[in-house]
Each structure stands twice: as C-alpha cells, then as structure tokens.
Amino acid sequence: MPTLPLTVITDPLCHRHDTGGNGHPEDPARLTVIAGRLGQSPLAPMITTMPPRPAERQWLTTVHSEEYLYRFEETTLAGKSYLDHPDNQLCFESYEAALLSAGAGLAAIDLLEGGATSRAFCCARPPGHHAERNLALGFCFLNNAAVAARYWQQAHGRRKVMIVDWDAHHGNGIQSAFEEDPEVFYLSLHEHPTWSFPGTGWKEETGLGAGKGTTCNIPLPPGSDDAAVMKAIAEQVEPALSRFVPEALVICAGFDGHVADDMSGLSYTTALYRQLGHCAARWAERYCRGKVLTLLEGGYELNSLAASVEMYLTGLATPEP
C-alpha cells in the first residue's frame, strides 16, 4: 500500500502542562497513548517527528490581546491553579507548553510551504479552539488554529484559509476570531448547542459584515453517527469548499465525538476517522497543492483517542480504496 510521508510535530514539554490530575479529562496521557499507538502502527516507518518552536508574540497577538497573554503568563508564574474558570487547570510550565502548542502549527506551515512534507499533524496540547481573544475556555488557552491561519496568510501569503473543525464541540474561539473576515472560512461540525458545551455554534450564524457567508455551523443532534457526518460532508462541507476555493487548509481534529468518549453525546466509530482522513487528503489535493495542516483538539477517552488518531492519519496518508 503506497503511503505518503507524514510529519508529526510534538514536544515533551507539551506533556508537562499539568491539569492537576483528579480525573481531569485533558491529561498528558492523551499524548502518551497517541505516541505509543503510532509507534506500533504500520504507519510508523512513514512518520517523521519534528519539534515545534514557541509561537512568537507577533503571531499570538494576531488573535489574542497583549493584556490576555500577560495575564495568562502571570497566572502560571504566580503558581495559580487555573485561568478564568476552574476547568482551565494549569501549572508553572503551562504557558511555555501553550506557546509550543501554538507554535507547532507555525513550524508545520513552514515545513508544508518549504516542500518538506504535505501532511503535517500537530500532536500537541493544550488544545485551542475554545480560547477567545481575552478568555481561556474549555481547557484551551491559546487559539492554535486561529494563530496558524493568520501565520499562513501573513508569513506565506496564502490569503484564503479554510478551517474545518470536526471536534465534537463548537470552536467558539475560532468563529469569533474570523466572523467578520471574508478570507478565513470557519466550518464546524459539532453536537447541537442546546445540548453541548460551550452552547454556541448555531446554524443561523453565517458570519458578520464582510465575513457574511464564511462561517458555517453544522450542528448534529445527540446520537449522530458516521453516516450523519458523511452526509453533512457531501451536502454542506464539499459545496462550501468548492465555493470558497481555499489556498490553505487547516483541520481541527478533535476525537471526542467518538461513541466511547463521554464528553459528547455523538456516536462516531473509529472507522469514521479514516474517512475524515481521506476527505482532508482529497480537499488538499483539489485545492491546496496537496498540503494540509491538522491540529489536535479534543478527544479524552484514551483508547478511542489513540485508535482514532491512527485511523485518521491512515486515511490522510493512504489512497482511498
């Protein structure tokens, strides 16, 4: 089976972001199980692991305020246990880990644009899509995807960036970052906001002002399965891509829609993630010179997380049957 090379960006410091144990779902073990699984995988020979770099301040401030970055850093240095809400547990090293998690996307984009790889997966934490300009939310501190999109535009001149987010939850932080921007399209498939955290991402929201038409929310009822996702992709996601014609593609890959993951009521199976990998590869070939950046978002049930990541990367790197 011919396979494309995969680049996985990860760093040991991402494990040191300590969320306090006590069953906190966003645990360092998430990265450990993924690394373990990929090490044993038939994909292993195709994987090159690369380090991230800390995201530079000039890129972070395209999304977050100076005041917020300062407050986040101060909170970690002062030895406090959380930022903005007890959900967002942190430790002394969390700020540095978050800089690397955001910087992983930047390093990956340089590799993609330099031709070193065409499939990059940032296996980093903390996740990002709930983080707002001035607010930590839902275990997220820096909005990794939003920072990556701005970097892609401003450092590499790819103007039109498409972000497809199939984490079980709505990426409120990404939506609010680009709601008024016609050059970044944010599309999210998530469990319906009536039932799901963070209670945002209504179908009626399609962007504001100049950005009207470049936000798309696809809420799925609790219990939605693989078929529901594939139907939405065929009927809504692919038409949106062909209307927008992106020059760069970011996938926000959260694996918490898996039926085994109790952080959502969605009922995806592991097999869905292979199909999602094929989709990302197909879109990359069609619109983005084969290049696609994937960022790890959620996914908290360790067994299904590891298996689903492997499945997704398999789909991403191997041709469709």
Add this chain to the structure above:
Amino acid sequence: MFIARYMTTPALAIPQEMTIPAARELLQSRHFRHLPVVDDTGKLIGMITDRDLRSAYPSSVLSGETIKTCLAELDKTPVSAIMTRSFFTVSPSSTLDDALILLDRERVGALPVLDEGGKVVGIFSIRDLIKAYRTLFGLGERGSAMIVVEDDGNPKPLTRISRVLEEHRIRFTRLIRKDKDDALDKATIYLRVNTYNLSAVRNALKEAGFNVTIPTITLKPE
C-alpha cells in the same frame, strides 16, 4: 421574574391629539410596534399598533385624486380616532408568567406597564418576553452545557442532584424537572452546568444514582 426587570423603558406614550402621520413617523423612527396613548393627565386611554396605522392609510389601488383627499384627511385625524380602547396592562411587580398568560390569551403583541398611579412606566412586548426567557434559560450562555438526566422515581431527585454537584464543586446554573406528558414520555431533569468537565459531571450524577441519557425525539404514533 418581575416585569420591571425586563420591560422596555422609558415608556414612550403619545398624546391622544397626535396625528396619524406623526404617530407613524415616530413608530418607524424608533422601530417600535406599539404605542400607548395617554390623555392630558397622563392616564392610559388606548393602544395603537403599526398595523392600526398602516390600515388607516388609503389603498394604492385607489385613484390618485382619492388618495390625495384621504391623505389630507389623515393629516388632521388624531390617533384617538383609530386607537384600540380595550387594552390589557401589567404592573412592574407583575411576573413574566402573568405577562405570558395575558399575551397568549388576548393575542396582543405588547402590554403597557402601569405604576400604582396608572402612569405608563414601560412597555412589555412578546420580544421582551422571548429575551427574558432566553436569559433565564441560559440559551447561548458561552461555556455551559445541558445535561439530560432520567428521573429515577426516588424521592427528592433535585435535592440529591444539587447536593452531589455541590460536593464535587461542579458549577451549575439551571435545574429543571419536567413531569412526563403521556405514557411515551419520561419524567426528565434538565441540568445546565457551567463546565466543560462533563466526565466529572457524569461521574457525580452516577454516584447519586442517576442515569445521564442522550436526548432523543420520541415521535407520537399516528
């Protein structure tokens, strides 16, 4: 739950002598749909709606001459000629429930809010009602999630739930129990938590003996 907290203020009331074109202009410029009409002493004597005002105008199918005569007539007609003299009111200390019952029963779009002296102090419209319940129910409150729990039929379900959540320091903002409507339905408890740590919520509820369910639609047989 008091109307005072949710009504639109200040109340814009118009004198009964105001002409129809003037009232129409005022409604349009303020994007209102209802205006209380008051007498010289400020006492409420009627209500006028955008619909009343629109239907006072001549139809465009009439001849140009007829329209002209009608418009000239309207310029001299006070709103008291076309206002609705029967109206329903609430007071600042009425509750959202009072207003809902009245709005629903009387099929009106808005209720003037009168103080004890009968002075118009605000207006409460269906839009205000929607906004009020939206806030109360926590719709779109960023950072929350709704959990659906099956009522196990044992005593004091809400007490047991709030106790276990407080023990685990899980923030929650709404706890609603709905009785079963019919044989197909189940008594259901809706819980709005202010956390993303839903695993912790589930474990706490399990500890209290509750079953978290995935909400589904039960369709009634034809």
